[in-house]
Each structure stands twice: as structure tokens, then as C-alpha cells.
Amino acid sequence: MPVAESRPETHPDFELEREHLSQTVAAMIRQIEFWEDRDRQMGADLETSIILGDQAEEFAAMLSPHVHQPFFGSLKVRVAGREQTLYVGKHGFRDVKGPYSVVSWDSEVGSLFYSDALGWTPRKGSAGVIKRRRQLDVHSKKLLRVTDLYDDEHGGDTGGREEVLLRRLQEDSTAGMRDVVETLQPEQNAAMRAPAGTPVIIQGAAGSGKTTIGFHRLTWMTNPDRGVHRARPEACMVLMPNRVLAAYAARILPELGIERVVVTTPEAWATGLLGLEKLEVTDRTLSLLLTDRDNTRRALAWRKAKLLGDARMLDVVRTHLWGKFNAGLAGQSIRESIEVRGREPVVLHFPETELAAMLRDVFAADPLAGYRAGMRRAIETEALSRLNVPEGEEAGVLRQLSAPLTTFLGRVFASTTPITEARRLLGSADALAASGLLTDREIQLLLTDPLSGIPTPRRANADVTEIPVMLAVQAFTGGIGRLDGRTLEPFDHVVLDEAQDYSPLLYALLGRATRPGHITALGDLNQGMHGYKGPSSWEAVQAQLPGAQVLTLGRTYRSTRQITELGARIAATYNRAAAVQGVDRDGADVQRYVAPADAPHGELPLIAQAVKDAQAAGHRNIAIVTRRGVDADRLAEALREFDTDAQPITTQEHRFRGGLVILPVNLAKGLEFSAAIVASANAQTYDESTEYERRLLYVSASRALHWLGLVSAGDLHPLIA
Numbered sequence: 001m002p003v004a005e006s007r008p009e010t011h012p013d014f015e016l017e018r019e020h021l022s023q024t025v026a027a028m029i030r031q032i033e034f035w036e037d038r039d040r041q042m043g044a045d046l047e048t049s050i051i052l053g054d055q056a057e058e059f060a061a062m063l064s065p066h067v068h069q070p071f072f073g074s075l076k077v078r079v080a081g082r083e084q085t086l087y088v089g090k091h092g093f094r095d096v097k098g099p100y101s102v103v104s105w106d107s108e109v110g111s112l113f114y115s116d117a118l119g120w121t122p123r124k125g126s127a128g129v130i131k132r133r134r135q136l137d138v139h140s141k142k143l144l145r146v147t148d149l150y151d152d153e154h155g156g157d158t159g160g161r162e163e164v165l166l167r168r169l170q171e172d173s174t175a176g177m178r179d180v181v182e183t184l185q186p187e188q189n190a191a192m193r194a195p196a197g198t199p200v201i202i203q204g205a206a207g208s209g210k211t212t213i214g215f216h217r218l219t220w221m222t223n224p225d226r227g228v229h230r231a232r233p234e235a236c237m238v239l240m241p242n243r244v245l246a247a248y249a250a251r252i253l254p255e256l257g258i259e260r261v262v263v264t265t266p267e268a269w270a271t272g273l274l275g276l277e278k279l280e281v282t283d284r285t286l287s288l289l290l291t292d293r294d295n296t297r298r299a300l301a302w303r304k305a306k307l308l309g310d311a312r313m314l315d316v317v318r319t320h321l322w323g324k325f326n327a328g329l330a331g332q333s334i335r336e337s338i339e340v341r342g343r344e345p346v347v348l349h350f351p352e353t354e355l356a357a358m359l360r361d362v363f364a365a366d367p368l369a370g371y372r373a374g375m376r377r378a379i380e381t382e383a384l385s386r387l388n389v390p391e392g393e394e395a396g397v398l399r400q401l402s403a404p405l406t407t408f409l410g411r412v413f414a415s416t417t418p419i420t421e422a423r424r425l426l427g428s429a430d431a432l433a434a435s436g437l438l439t440d441r442e443i444q445l446l447l448t449d450p451l452s453g454i455p456t457p458r459r460a461n462a463d464v465t466e467i468p469v470m471l472a473v474q475a476f477t478g479g480i481g482r483l484d485g486r487t488l489e490p491f492d493h494v495v496l497d498e499a500q501d502y503s504p505l506l507y508a509l510l511g512r513a514t515r516p517g518h519i520t521a522l523g524d525l526n527q528g529m530h531g532y533k534g535p536s537s538w539e540a541v542q543a544q545l546p547g548a549q550v551l552t553l554g555r556t557y558r559s560t561r562q563i564t565e566l567g568a569r570i571a572a573t574y575n576r577a578a579a580v581q582g583v584d585r586d587g588a589d590v591q592r593y594v595a596p597a598d599a600p601h602g603e604l605p606l607i608a609q610a611v612k613d614a615q616a617a618g619h620r621n622i623a624i625v626t627r628r629g630v631d632a633d634r635l636a637e638a639l640r641e642f643d644t645d646a647q648p649i650t651t652q653e654h655r656f657r658g659g660l661v662i663l664p665v666n667l668a669k670g671l672e673f674s675a676a677i678v679a680s681a682n683a684q685t686y687d688e689s690t691e692y693e694r695r696l697l698y699v700s701a702s703r704a705l706h707w708l709g710l711v712s713a714g715d716l717h718p719l720i721a
């Protein structure tokens with residue numbers, strides 16, 4: 001069946017829809033004017049009037065940005081013999097006096113627009129049937145197009161959903177991640193709306209929309225419809241692999257209507273929590289894997305890194321701290337004379353045996369704020385109850401207790417900075433053996449140092465592989481979570497991007513730091529660049545996040561068929577999973593630029609030419625991708641001689657602001673551009689025999705939406721030649 005066409009003259013309902021749009025715009029404007037008119041926001045007294053006025057102003061401010069596009073779709077439903085059309089937009093709007101209401105995309109009914117379901121049973125009321133789904137392209141208050149996606153009266157599915165999607169995918173990239181509210185696909189919608197309070201692992205190939213969907217799920221979590229599971233944006237955190245990507249992705253948030261979410265990197269979060277923002281984080285395992293040719297040493301380094309991120313390490317750390325704090329308690333007691341107003345002073349005495357019993361209870365209770373705070377609270381509570389302190393006098397008693405308590409806690413818990421304590425544990429066979437959880441071979445492995453040949457920086461540093469153990473020490477002693485002023489709270493919701501790079505131990509810790517069931521992990525086990533620090537399977541993650549569901553996104557959306565096919569050729573050399581299904585979108589052929597290996601200026605003139613060609617094809621956001629940061633800096637400089645001014649993005653401080661940029665592949669991961677040019681796309685740069693290098697080549701070659709150029713002085717890489 002032909003798709004009901006979109007041009008005004010061909011879609012029979014175009015005029016009707018245009019009229020509905022203009023009436024909706026008018027109704028919204030009326031409502032905004034009403035809210036903005038303070039004289040009409042009258043309460044019983046002045047104070048209530050002011051509150052009402054402020055509230056109304058806030059409503060007006062929230063609705064205003066949506067007047068230019070009140071909705072993007074509609075749903076015709078039949079319930080109890082009555083037909084009704086619901087309009088779906090980015091922001092809900094209730095037309096109190098008329099029929100021009102809009103339901104929000106992230107509401108319960110909004111979901112029906114995206115799913116393939118043909119009926120539904122609401123919580124109350126009778127079951128309904130979907131009669132029609134319709135896309136309405138609106139821009140600047142003007143209706144541009146009407147496309148039916150599903151029409152009961154015309155044979156059901158029209159193929160319109162694919163048509164709308166393809167149109168959207170043809171658009172140019174922007175300087176930030178975009179929302180896909182208008183074209184969310186059924187499987188994405190289902191993943192986004194996996195029951196609130198259930199941890200979710202979204203597995204999907206590159207370009208399947210994982211990261212995008214993760215942010216949409218976060219927004220969905222903040223909707224009041226989520227009830228007890230509703231998340232406050234300021235209490236949520238998103239972890240992304242680097243700061244360039246974090247800044248790029250965070251731009252989606254205002255579009256989705258939420259603000260104040262913390263979007264950062266795991267390293268920044270960890271060093272912040274450890275109170276060591278200046279700590280340099282190294283990845284010496286990676287350096288060794290890339291430079292050392294000794295296979296035994298490589299295998300050792302890999303296995304040691306894996307073991308450091310093993311979830312059992314949580315209890316290894318806990319047992320170690322138990323032994324340490326108990327030893328610290330030996331010979332300690334608290335004896336303090338306390339005055340309660342109106343009574344004789346009494347001596348409060350906690351002998352060692354009692355303190356030891358309290359410590360045992362604190363370990364058993366495992367408080368979020370850590371054992372130190374837990375112990376303080378336990379002693380304070382016991383003191384108040386033992387002295388039978390009247391309510392008004394509690395603060396005074398606690399003040400008297402404060403100094404001796406701090407001294408005592410200092411003796412037991414001090415000298416435990418997470419870094420030194422983690423290293424002390426990892427260097428001691430006895431400490432590692434205490435829990436009985438590790439085998440002798442594993443203990444030996446932890447005591448060896450396969451990385452001794454890899455230099456460490458001069459500054460204070462920690463390796464990514466030891467950070468989870470340090471965080472575990474921190475979690476047990478000082479607590480782990482979100483700092484709200486001086487108190488530690490669990491995060492309302494945490495989203496992890498590139499979730500295949502988080503160890504099971506980190507998952508266990510993040511689970512502690514977050515409300516139960518409130519982690520959304522987005523990843524692709526096939527894209528793992530750092531298998532030594534990630535989980536071996538999603539089951540290993542599920543073991544740390546009770547009840548976690550794995551949802552798979554099967555389609556990819558980013559690139560044209562030509563670019564997707566090229567990427568698939570590279571990925572097929574290491575990817576064991578079945579080939580993914582791309583959206584079949586036709587585009588320009590992949591362009592290849594090859595100069596003789598001894599050409600006077602090497603590949604420079606070719607890169608400059610590729611940039612000109614991409615620009616001539618109409619692209620503005622263009623990336624030149626290099627293998628390393630130094631290559632990008634060097635090329636940026638040299639290309640100026642060839643009339644090409646590319647902005648380098650070579651440190652995490654740089655930001656992508658659109659235009660022509662040059663950046664190394666590790667910073668390009670996750671970003672996307674209308675056009676991309678892979679510099680030095682050859683086997684000298686991306687070693688063919690190393691899987692890691694082939695994965696990097698894949699990342700470089702998969703950054704473009706529409707146009708891809710491959711450049712080399714000397715033969716192109718065999719996988720893409």
C-alpha cells in the first residue's frame with residue numbers, strides 16, 4: 001500500500017491538521033498569557049498570591065519553548081465505543097476549556113505512539129484499540145507534512161515509520177547529541193521504558209542509539225508518572241568515557257527538558273570521591289599490552305587487571321578492614337565525664353569489649369556512609385540512651401562527647417587513606433588471604449608486578465585497575481554516594497555509557513552508591529576496547545545488580561549503507577556476534593585518497609583535498625581522525641600550509657563546537673560528524689595483526705553519518721582498501 005503522502009495537496013487530512021495546529025498554538029498562547037498575568041493568579045492572601053504567581057510563571061516558562069512545535073504526532077484510539085485523537089508532543093499541555101490538549105511523549109499514553117501494540121489496557125477503565133498513528137512534521141508553528149505510520153482503515157502498517165526515520169537520518173549532524181523523541185523506534189521505546197526500579201543493561205552495536213536512549217530513559221525517570229521511582233535530575237549522574245564526549249552528550253539534556261544532571265567521567269567521579277582531584281590516572285596495562293611483545297607478561301598483566309576488578313575483591317577489602325579496625329581497637333576505651341543540665345556529672349564509660357561489639361554491629365549493618373560514620377552514630381546513640389538524655393539536651397551531650405569520640409575514631413580508623421590502604425592490602429599475602437576468597441595462585445598473581453617495565457608519572461598517580469579497590473576502601477570507611485552538602489545520599493539514578501569497560505567490582509560499588517534498581521548501563525560487549533578491566537559477560541554484571549535485565553537493540557542508525565558496510569568488514573575480523581541490521585540508507589560512495597609512499601608532502605595535500613570534497617558535498621561538521629593525539633596536533637599545524645584550518649581536539653579540556661576539527665580516535669569514540677576523514681588509514685598506523693588496532697580503525701571509520709574519506713600515503717589498510 002502506498003504511504004499516505006505528505007504534501008498538502010495529497011494528504012486528505014492536511015487542512016484539518018493545519019487547523020488543529022493553529023488552534024492548539026492559540027490555546028497555548030492564551031494559557032501562557034493567563035499564567036503570566038499576575039493579577040489573575042490570586043490566592044486568599046498576598047503570600048499565596050505570590051506563590052501562585054511564581055508557580056504560574058514557571059509553568060509559562062516551561063511551556064513557551066514548545067509553542068513553535070506543540071506536537072509531532074497523533075494517535076487515534078477507540079475506547080468504549082468512542083473514538084478520540086490524542087496529540088503527542090515534547091511537553092504535556094492541558095487545554096482546560098477546549099479540545100487542544102497535548103500528551104507528553106514520556107507519559108504512559110505517549111508510549112502508544114512509539115510501540116507496535118494495537119491495543120492496551122489502561123490501569124482504570126476499559127481496554128482500547130489503536131486506530132491510527134500519524135506523524136506531523138511541524139516547524140515554527142507551521143505544518144509541513146502529514147505521514148500516517150499505521151492506519152487501521154487502510155491495511156494497518158503503512159511503512160511510514162521507516163520513511164520518517166530515513167528523512168530524519170538524512171539530516172546533518174550537530175555539535176551535540178540530539179534527541180530522537182520524534183522518531184524513537186519500537187525496540188528503543190521498550191528499552192527506554194523498562195520498568196522503573198529495575199536495573200537495565202542496554203546492549204547494542206555502534207550506532208544503535210544506546211547512549212541516546214540512556215539519556216531518554218533518564219528523562220523518563222524524572223517524569224512524575226514514575227511515582228516512588230521518580231528521580232530528581234540534580235541527584236542523577238551520567239558517567240561517560242571522556243570529558244569531550246561528556247560535554248557533547250550533555251547538550252541533549254536541555255532539549256529533553258532536564259537540567260542539573262552531573263555528566264562526568266568515571267575517573268573524575270572516583271578521584272573526587274577520594275578527595276584527590278589532582279591525582280593522575282594511568283592505564284599502564286594498556287601501555288603494556290600495546291608495547292610489550294612478551295606474551296607471558298601480557299597474559300599476566302591481563303589476568304591481574306581482571307582479578308583487581310573481580311567482585312570478590314569487595315569482601316577481600318571488607319575482611320581486611322575488619323582485621324585492621326579490630327586491631328586498632330585493642331586497648332582502646334572511652335571514658336568521659338558528661339554533664340546533663342540540672343544533674344550531677346556522670347562518667348560515661350565504653351570498655352574495649354563493648355566497642356568491639358558495636359564495631360561488629362556496624363559491619364553487619366554496612367551503612368552507606370561508611371564504618372567510621374556508622375561507629376560514631378552507634379556510640380552517640382548508645383550514650384544518649386544510657387544517660388537517658390531529655391530531648392532538648394541531646395545537642396549539649398553530643399558536643400561534650402565530640403572531642404573524645406573524634407580522638408577515638410582517629411585511633412581506630414585513621415591512617416586509612418584509600419590509596420595507601422588499598423596498596424597495603426594488595427602488597428600483603430596475609431591480608432589478601434584473610435577472607436579465604438582468593439586461591440593461592442590468585443594471591444600470587446596479585447603480588448607479581450607485570451607492569452614494572454612501564455614507567456609511572458612523577459605526579460601522584462593511581463592506575464585505573466587499582467581504583468576500584470581504592471573506591472572499595474573508601475566505600476567502607478568514608479562511604480560512597482552523592483554528596484549533598486555534608487551528607488552522603490544514594491544517587492537517584494545513574495547512567496553508565498560504555499558499560500563494557502566497567503569491572504564487576506565497580507558495578508558492585510556503583511550499586512551501593514545508587515538507589516536499588518536505578519542503574520542504566522549502556523554498552524556493547526563487542527566494542528570493548530579494554531577487556532582487561534571490563535566484565536567477561538553481562539551475567540557477571542547482573543550478578544552485581546540484582547534483577548538486572550539485558551535488553552538488546554538490534555538495529556543501527558548512524559551511517560549510510562556504504563559506511564556501515566565498510567565498518568562491518570573491519571568488525572567481522574574480531575566480532576563474534578551476528579552482523580547487525582543497519583537502516584538501509586543510501587549515500588555517497590566511500591572516497592579513497594592514496595598517494596605514493598614517498599610523495600613529497602605525504603598525505604597532507606590529500607587530506608586537504610578530502611576536506612574540500614566533503615565541504616563541496618555540503619557538509620559542515622567534518623572530522624579528521626588520527627591514530628594519536630600528537631598526530632592530530634602535528635597535522636593541524638601542517639595542514640595550514642594547505643589552506644586547511646582544522647581545530648585540534650587533543651585534550652579532554654577541548655570541546656567540539658562544530659565545524660572542521662582534527663582529533664585522535666580515542667577522543668572521537670562516541671562523537672559523530674556529517675563527514676569524517678581517516679588520516680593515515682594504513683597498516684603502518686593501524687597494525688593489522690593487533691585486534692586492538694583493528695578496533696581503533698573501526699572506530700575511526702564509523703564516525704561519519706553521510707560521507708567518509710580514507711587517506712593514506714602508501715597503500716591503504718588491507719581491510720578497507
Ligand SMILES: Nc1ncnc2c1ncn2[C@@H]1O[C@H](COP(=O)(O)OP(=O)(O)OP(=O)(O)O)[C@@H](O)[C@H]1O
Nearest residue numbers: 180183184185206207208209210211212557558670
Ligand atoms: N530512533 C532514532 N531516530 C533518529 N535517529 C536515531 C534514532 N536512534 C538513533 N539515532 C541516531 O543514531 C546515531 C547513533 O546514536 P548513539 O550515538 O546514541 O548510538 P550508540 O549506540 O551509543 O553508538 P556508539 O556505540 O557508537 O557510541 C545518532 O546520530 C542518533 O541520533
